[in-house]
Structure formats: structure tokens, C-alpha cells
Amino acid sequence: MAAIEDSANKFEREKWLSEQEFKRRELAISERAQSLSEQDFLFKIEDAKRSRWASPLIVAILVAAIAAVGNAVVAFMNGRQSEALENTRAEASRILEMIKTGDADRAAANLRFLAESGLIENSERLDAIRRFLAERAPGQGPSLPSPSTTIGLQPTRTLPAFDPLRPSTLAVGRLEIPMAFGASGTRNVNCTAFRVAADLVITASYCLGRDQTSERRIEFFPIAADGSIRAGIPIKLPPRETIMLPGTLGTSSENIGITVLQMDTVSMVDGGWLTLSDAPPLLEQPLGAIAFLNSPDQMLARDTRCRVFSVSQSQFAHGCQLGPGAGGAPILNSDGTRVVGIESWGGVDLGWAVRADQVVARSEILRRI
CATH class of the missing domain: 2.40.10.120 (Thrombin, subunit H)
Known part of the structure; x- marks a missing residue:
């Protein structure tokens, strides 16, 4: 009778240990599943962040913005170059008009007036005129025929x-x-x-x-x-x-x-x-x-x-x-x-x-x- 009771107790103990082991494994599986679920969630968040910038709409907007900035820079540079060209033409025309005197000394006096009055803005051209005036001998220098005053x-x-x-x-x-x-x-x-x-x-x-x-x-x-x-x-x-x-x-x-x-x-x-x-x-x-x-x-x-x-x-x-x-x-x-x-x-x-x-x-x- 005692042997039967010991056998039953032993069986119950093994059953209980088996159940505890099963529950530990079940808990471990659940924890693993939870960890995998969390990792999947974090992956989806990162993927969503990446896909936001990889969206065709976002890419198109970025490309258009970059193109607009590039066009603005090109237009600005073209405008600056056109303005500089017009200023150069205007100053060249002004200088030509000032030497249409038929007399080298009068032409030099007109050029000196242009240099001193600020009508020549290009620094290199202004320095060249001043050097010419400083080195010019009386009666020498460029001059063009004076238009008839009757015109x-x-x-x-x-x-x-x-x-x-x-x-x-x-x-x-x-x-x-x-x-x-x-x-x-x-x-x-x-x-x-x-x-x-x-x-x-x-x-x-x-x-x-x-x-x-x-x-x-x-x-x-x-x-x-x-x-x-x-x-x-x-x-x-x-x-x-x-x-x-x-x-x-x-x-x-x-x-x-x-x-x-x-x-x-x-x-x-x-x-x-x-x-x-x-x-x-x-x-x-x-x-x-x-x-x-x-x-x-x-x-x-x-x-x-x-x-x-x-x-x-x-x-x-x-x-x-x-x-x-x-x-x-x-x-x-x-x-x-x-x-x-x-x-x-x-x-x-x-x-x-x-x-x-x-x-x-x-x-x-x-x-x-």
C-alpha cells in the first residue's frame, strides 16, 4: 500500500515538473513572439520614415525645388552679366562722345571731367584713363572729328x-x-x-x-x-x-x-x-x-x-x-x-x-x- 502511494506521489511530482517546464517554454515562446512583434513594429516605423522620402511625390517636389533654385541662380547671373555689358557699352559710348572734339587737349579735358565726376564706374577703365591723362603730352592723344554744330x-x-x-x-x-x-x-x-x-x-x-x-x-x-x-x-x-x-x-x-x-x-x-x-x-x-x-x-x-x-x-x-x-x-x-x-x-x-x-x-x- 505504501509502495502504491509513493508511486502516485512520484507521478504527481513528475507531472507537476512537466507542467512547469511546459509553462516555462510557453512563456519563453510568448516572450520571443513579443520581441519579434516589437522588432517588426520598429522595422515598420523605420520603413515608414524611409518610404516618406522615397515617395514619388516627395521626390518630384524636391527635384522641382532644386530645378527652381538652379534657374533662379542662372537668371541672376545672366542679369548681372547683362547689366555689366550694358554699363560697359554705355561707358564706351560716353567716352567716344567726349573725344569728338577735333582737338586732343579738349578731348583730354572731357575725359578728365568724366573721371572726376563719377561717370566712369569700371575701376580698371577709370585707372587706365587716369594713367593716360597723367602720361599724356600736350597736343597728343585720341580725338575724333567734331560733328557740325548746325546738325x-x-x-x-x-x-x-x-x-x-x-x-x-x-x-x-x-x-x-x-x-x-x-x-x-x-x-x-x-x-x-x-x-x-x-x-x-x-x-x-x-x-x-x-x-x-x-x-x-x-x-x-x-x-x-x-x-x-x-x-x-x-x-x-x-x-x-x-x-x-x-x-x-x-x-x-x-x-x-x-x-x-x-x-x-x-x-x-x-x-x-x-x-x-x-x-x-x-x-x-x-x-x-x-x-x-x-x-x-x-x-x-x-x-x-x-x-x-x-x-x-x-x-x-x-x-x-x-x-x-x-x-x-x-x-x-x-x-x-x-x-x-x-x-x-x-x-x-x-x-x-x-x-x-x-x-x-x-x-x-x-x-x-
């Missing part, structure tokens, strides 16, 4: 009726200003002015001098359709408005002024008035200038040199052949529809004009016209 200047009364600038000439007149010259007494100084309204004319401020009181008799002399000078119209003083702008070209940085004057009577005998442009002048833009050059005749400057050479914040340089008496003259676009500048200073070879768009922007009166 650049002509009396406006000789213009045909269909000339686009003919109507504009009727708005331009001679301004006579009495000036005191010490012991020499008082005599009239001539400038040019032009109508911008029925009773308003504008001119360069320096033409009036410092005495702008009503004691002086300043007169505006318009022209008739046949080119003859009409009777003078008195100008009211003080001026209606003086517009001051910074001098940004030439050898002086002083402010420059444009003055708006009111006529004592309205004058529209043969023509109206001129319109000031609200757009900046363009490099190489062809021009026409109407002025009284200390002569009875109203003159028109218009040839291949009469164009914009350089543009600054408030002025531009031009090649229209003007001179004494042209201060305040309108510098028009080639078809005469807009005044792009008002002559402030210049000579036969190079002149400076105040930008009309900047005058309008700073004027209370002209903005309302």
Missing part, C-alpha cells in the same frame, strides 16, 4: 509743321531778368522758361538770383507760330514755389532749385503748355531741347548726341548742345509729349538737367496740375 542746333522757326517738337516750341519763351552788376549798373540776363499751366512758367532758380522781391520787373517773352517774339508778360514776385533737390551729379553736391513763377496775365496766343513726365529718364533715351542761347532765335538741340548719358537720384547728364541762356530749358522726349528734365547747367559737350519726375514729386503746385 545739333537749328532755329525752331525752320521746323516743318509736321515735326513732333513743333507744337512744344510755342510753350517755351525767353525770361529776361534785370541783374545788378556793381559799378556797371543793371542789365538784363536771359534764361529760358516754359509754361506748365495757363498762367505758370518754370525755370532754373539760379536765373532769378537772390533778389526775388516784387521791385524787379521780370518778363516772359513767348513766341508766335511764325517764330517771332511776342511782347513780354510781367512775372509776379515772389515766386509761387521753389523746389529744392540734392545735387547728385557733376562736381558740386550743393542743392539745386527749380522755381514756379506766375504770369501777370494768362497767355495762350498760339499754344498751350508742356506736361512734366512722372517717369524717370532712361539711359540712351533720345531727347530734344528747346532754349534761347543768348540769341534772338529760339533754338532746338536734337541730334544723335542729344540723349541721356547717366541718371542719378535727382539729375541726369545729357549730350544736347546747349550753352549760356539755356538754364530752365525743357528737355523733352523725342516726340515732344513729355518734359523729362529741366536744364540746370551745361555746355556744348555735356549738360546736366533736373529730373522732371523728381520735381513733380516734391512740388505742391505741379502735382495738382
Whole structure:
């Protein structure tokens, strides 16, 4: 009986051990399965991250972005190169115009002016010009034949009726200003002015001098359709408005002024008035200038040199052949529809004009016209 009981106990013990071993194996399998499941989950996460960047849509977007950046860089470089090429052409043209004097010494003086006024921006070209001027012997150096002045200047009364600038000439007149010259007494100084309204004319401020009181008799002399000078119209003083702008070209940085004057009577005998442009002048833009050059005749400057050479914040340089008496003259676009500048200073070879768009922007009166 005891042997049977021991055998039963032994069997139960082995059964229990077998069950414990089975459960350990089952637990190990479960842990292994759990580990494999976790590894599979992590793999799927990594695969999802990789597949996000490997997506055809993402790849297409990245390729398009890279192509856009590349195109922008190419366009920027092409723009810089085109700008540099245009600047080189403009400077070369400017230099050629400056040596069209027929005289080596005058050509050298013009080149010195270009170098000192900042109209040559290329440092290598500027250094070469300065070396040439320093080493040049008097009477030597390049020069080209000077164009005939009769090509650049002509009396406006000789213009045909269909000339686009003919109507504009009727708005331009001679301004006579009495000036005191010490012991020499008082005599009239001539400038040019032009109508911008029925009773308003504008001119360069320096033409009036410092005495702008009503004691002086300043007169505006318009022209008739046949080119003859009409009777003078008195100008009211003080001026209606003086517009001051910074001098940004030439050898002086002083402010420059444009003055708006009111006529004592309205004058529209043969023509109206001129319109000031609200757009900046363009490099190489062809021009026409109407002025009284200390002569009875109203003159028109218009040839291949009469164009914009350089543009600054408030002025531009031009090649229209003007001179004494042209201060305040309108510098028009080639078809005469807009005044792009008002002559402030210049000579036969190079002149400076105040930008009309900047005058309008700073004027209370002209903005309302």
C-alpha cells in the first residue's frame, strides 16, 4: 500500500515538473513572439520614415525645388552679366562722345571731367584713363572729328509743321531778368522758361538770383507760330514755389532749385503748355531741347548726341548742345509729349538737367496740375 502511494506521489511530482517546464517554454515562446512583434513594429516605423522620402511625390517636389533654385541662380547671373555689358557699352559710348572734339587737349579735358565726376564706374577703365591723362603730352592723344554744330542746333522757326517738337516750341519763351552788376549798373540776363499751366512758367532758380522781391520787373517773352517774339508778360514776385533737390551729379553736391513763377496775365496766343513726365529718364533715351542761347532765335538741340548719358537720384547728364541762356530749358522726349528734365547747367559737350519726375514729386503746385 505504501509502495502504491509513493508511486502516485512520484507521478504527481513528475507531472507537476512537466507542467512547469511546459509553462516555462510557453512563456519563453510568448516572450520571443513579443520581441519579434516589437522588432517588426520598429522595422515598420523605420520603413515608414524611409518610404516618406522615397515617395514619388516627395521626390518630384524636391527635384522641382532644386530645378527652381538652379534657374533662379542662372537668371541672376545672366542679369548681372547683362547689366555689366550694358554699363560697359554705355561707358564706351560716353567716352567716344567726349573725344569728338577735333582737338586732343579738349578731348583730354572731357575725359578728365568724366573721371572726376563719377561717370566712369569700371575701376580698371577709370585707372587706365587716369594713367593716360597723367602720361599724356600736350597736343597728343585720341580725338575724333567734331560733328557740325548746325546738325545739333537749328532755329525752331525752320521746323516743318509736321515735326513732333513743333507744337512744344510755342510753350517755351525767353525770361529776361534785370541783374545788378556793381559799378556797371543793371542789365538784363536771359534764361529760358516754359509754361506748365495757363498762367505758370518754370525755370532754373539760379536765373532769378537772390533778389526775388516784387521791385524787379521780370518778363516772359513767348513766341508766335511764325517764330517771332511776342511782347513780354510781367512775372509776379515772389515766386509761387521753389523746389529744392540734392545735387547728385557733376562736381558740386550743393542743392539745386527749380522755381514756379506766375504770369501777370494768362497767355495762350498760339499754344498751350508742356506736361512734366512722372517717369524717370532712361539711359540712351533720345531727347530734344528747346532754349534761347543768348540769341534772338529760339533754338532746338536734337541730334544723335542729344540723349541721356547717366541718371542719378535727382539729375541726369545729357549730350544736347546747349550753352549760356539755356538754364530752365525743357528737355523733352523725342516726340515732344513729355518734359523729362529741366536744364540746370551745361555746355556744348555735356549738360546736366533736373529730373522732371523728381520735381513733380516734391512740388505742391505741379502735382495738382
